[in-house]
Amino acid sequence: MHLWELFEEYELFARSTNRSPHTITSMKYHVRRFSLFLNRHNYSHDCEQVTPRTIRAFIINIQGSYAAKTVTNNVVALKTLFAFGLREELIVVDPTTRIKAPKLPVKDFEIFENEDWS
Numbered sequence: 001m002h003l004w005e006l007f008e009e010y011e012l013f014a015r016s017t018n019r020s021p022h023t024i025t026s027m028k029y030h031v032r033r034f035s036l037f038l039n040r041h042n043y044s045h046d047c048e049q050v051t052p053r054t055i056r057a058f059i060i061n062i063q064g065s066y067a068a069k070t071v072t073n074n075v076v077a078l079k080t081l082f083a084f085g086l087r088e089e090l091i092v093v094d095p096t097t098r099i100k101a102p103k104l105p106v107k108d109f110e111i112f113e114n115e116d117w118s
Contacts, residue, residue: 003038003045006085007031013084030077037061047085050095059102068104075101 007028014024037058038045055078063071078096085091 001047001085001090003031003035003047003050006047006081006090009088009090010081010084013088026073027077027081030074031081033062033074034058034078047082047091047095048093050082052095052098055095055099059099063102068102072101072104075099 010027011024014027035045037043038050038054041057041061043049043054055075058078059071059075062074066074075096079099079101082091082094082096086094
């Protein structure tokens with residue numbers, strides 16, 4: 001199954017189960033970014049040809065250009081898409097099963113003392 005065919009099936013599922021339009025738009029955005037990566041690096045769009053190595057190469061490729069949260073969102077979107085495809089028996093292998101989203105940096109928060117509120 002072609003990546004975009006899988007997305008179309010996901011979109012049909014998402015609309016039929018009343019997922020938010022933002023969820024669908026966000027998924028499409030992340031799939032488009034992955035598709036562009038596949039094009040640029042001459043990888044197949046056939047979901048059966050996408051491997052964990054392909055996914056990891058994609059993560060490394062976007063890490064230098066996007067914030068850690070954006071990279072994580074891309075990974076989560078691909079994991080969701082491929083898990084959906086496997087669950088619906090549209091694909092036979094989920095290449096994201098063993099993929100871990102990159103750890104997000106821990107943000108330090110400023111702690112205010114009582115006198116700061118006076």
